[in-house]
Amino acid sequence: MLTIEEIFPPYALCITSGPVQMRVLRDDDIPELVDLVRDGVQPPGLPMPFLSDWHAQPFRPGSPGGFPSESLAWWWTQRATFAPDEWRLALTVRRDGVLVGMQDLHARHFPQARHVETGSWLGLRHQGQGTGTLMRRLVVGFAFDELGAGSCGSGYIAGNLASAAVSRKTGYLPNGVHRVVQHTTDGPVGVDEQRVLVTPATYVRPDAAVSVEGADALRRFLAIEG
Template sequence: MITEHWPLFGLRLFTPRLELRVPSLDDLGQLAGVAATGVHDPDRQPFVVPWTDGSPAERARGTLQWHWGQWSAWSPAKWSIGLVTVLDGRVIGTQEMDARNFGVLREVGTGSWLGREFHGRGYGTEMRAAVLDLAFTGLGAEQATSEAFDDNAASYAVSRKLGYADDGIARHVVRGRAATGRRLRLDRAGWEAARTVEVRIEGLEPCLPMFGV
């Protein structure tokens, strides 16, 4: 079985409503379809790399290529795990977590998106809570970071709910214009104090060497 050689395919995270997992090819096909239908208001661009500005076909293809690229580039010193978010058997979005030199720094970053029809239902909070539990409980992380543009109120609401604190700003060029990103940071004490979402992790132990733990 492929999990003997790539144990990440056996990793599962469960919240009260969602399952997060490393996608199969069928999962990726569903995720590409969600990307094609749109993941945000076209008048706004919440991503530093404006991959959603392409056509539906380009968004779908880019989604596949991004995940395949992360698989091929994986090493314990630099990794990015992209999980599909599954609701009642249906892929509705993706939650990513990445790190460099995790074995020394014990720090992760996160990013995510959902199909537009699934916004505003609290799924973003559960998704982020799931990977934070993977980071802090499963991998022994000490810090987690996030960033969002000034106008991304929904992302800030999730971060505040989960215990993040302000950590400065970053300047970017998006669609040819300057944009200010607000950085946020979560330490273990803040995570423990704000922890409210129940998370269950399965299949982690054989994956630990891949994370540099």
């Protein structure tokens, strides 16, 4: 009998450095993830970091709408639509075995473009410990070293000093300001998003050794061998 990792190779991916380990989100992670979101994600006094305030929706388990139902639909959709032309790795981030946040890696037409987009968040009580910088360095290094990416883009809402610091410490450089719309419970709001870009020439590697498992199978699954 085949294992689930052989059927869906993203599940075999494991990126580890020091106390931090990242794997693709599984259903078994979801209860812990829901608790993490409910404990808080957004620091007080800083701008809302997402394009949608999914993290602040009413808590309605087992009911349509609200959290976590709408977030579940998003997480499951990422697996259902996984394909070489467009894919999104939703990576759980654990520090010393405890789930502390999520790190996304997203690409369209990667075999031709060799470009990925990154995004991440940490639970509020796990912020300020260096985990945000390490997880971003790990996923960018994975994109460059294992997938052969030529560039990684990201962005943060103007005024989000924590996200700006993570980007800077990873080697991202300013890449223009875009006007975007955030969807909140009070309606759509126009805000400035600072775009940033990191390349192998500017990338800052983690201080500790990095271990990657499952990259070969993932490359075959994404049709990006070589």
